[in-house]
Amino acid sequence: MTDLTSKVKELTEEQRSRKVPYYRLDTSKVTKQVLEHLNGEVQRAVRPLVDAMTASVQATGESVKQSVKDFEKRVSQVEAKRVEELAEDVKNADEWAERVISKVDRLSSVATWTAVGRFSIALLPLCVSIIIVGGLVWTITQFLGVAPVLAFLWSKFTAATAVWAKLLWAAAAVALVTLLCWLIWALLKWLDGEFRRW
Structure with missing residues (x-):
């Protein structure tokens, strides 16, 4: 390690003795320039991927919207069909109830105590x-x-x-x-x- 340190010192002294101009880098400018260059490269590399993903997401969104619309349409058709079936069932039940009531009315008019007595006499x-x-x-x-x-x-x-x-x-x-x-x-x-x- 001391060898390396001594070598660095020696090179530094030699540089000073030659009277070569000493350059100093402005790291903030270099960093800014490198970042701008890197940003441009990243933008060029990532832009097609972002565009493809955006198109894919939009297509998927449209597909989901269409699926939801189709589902809503099917649900409304099923609901309408079920409402029609229930209305038909209610209508049939109402007709059946009316028939039962009319039969009960006929039987109640027939099944008087006189009819019961006649039936007993017949038996x-x-x-x-x-x-x-x-x-x-x-x-x-x-x-x-x-x-x-x-x-x-x-x-x-x-x-x-x-x-x-x-x-x-x-x-x-x-x-x-x-x-x-x-x-x-x-x-x-x-x-x-x-x-x-x-």
């Missing part, structure tokens, strides 16, 4: 017929001893161990019930014929 023969047939079936089954016979068949069915024996007892019970149903049907047909002559 009276059916109820009496059901009671008579039920009593007749009960009496016939008790008279013929069907209940004890069915109880006997059920006990034999449960006591049987072989499958063929269970099937035999089940077939006997089904045959008995079928015969009883046929007898009741034949008796009801005969009663129908007798009552039609009155």
Whole structure:
């Protein structure tokens, strides 16, 4: 390091001895000039990029504006269509409500206490017929001893161990019930014929 320092001192002394004019740089002027030159170069290099980016941003902005306009148009069309559908639904609901109200009005005028009484009187023969047939079936089954016979068949069915024996007892019970149903049907047909002559 001392070597370098001594060399610098030596060169400085030699420069002074030669009587060469000593120049001093004005750094502020040099800096200003370099900055102006550098600014011009940067402007020339960056300007095309800035112009391209500006054009791209403007195109993107226009594209976004167009997309927003298209979206607004679609939304307004969908809203208009939905409003029309809702109006149609309301109209249909209103028509349905009017039909229901008219039916209720017709039924309320028909379903008076007089109509209820007439309907009850019309059902009276059916109820009496059901009671008579039920009593007749009960009496016939008790008279013929069907209940004890069915109880006997059920006990034999449960006591049987072989499958063929269970099937035999089940077939006997089904045959008995079928015969009883046929007898009741034949008796009801005969009663129908007798009552039609009155």
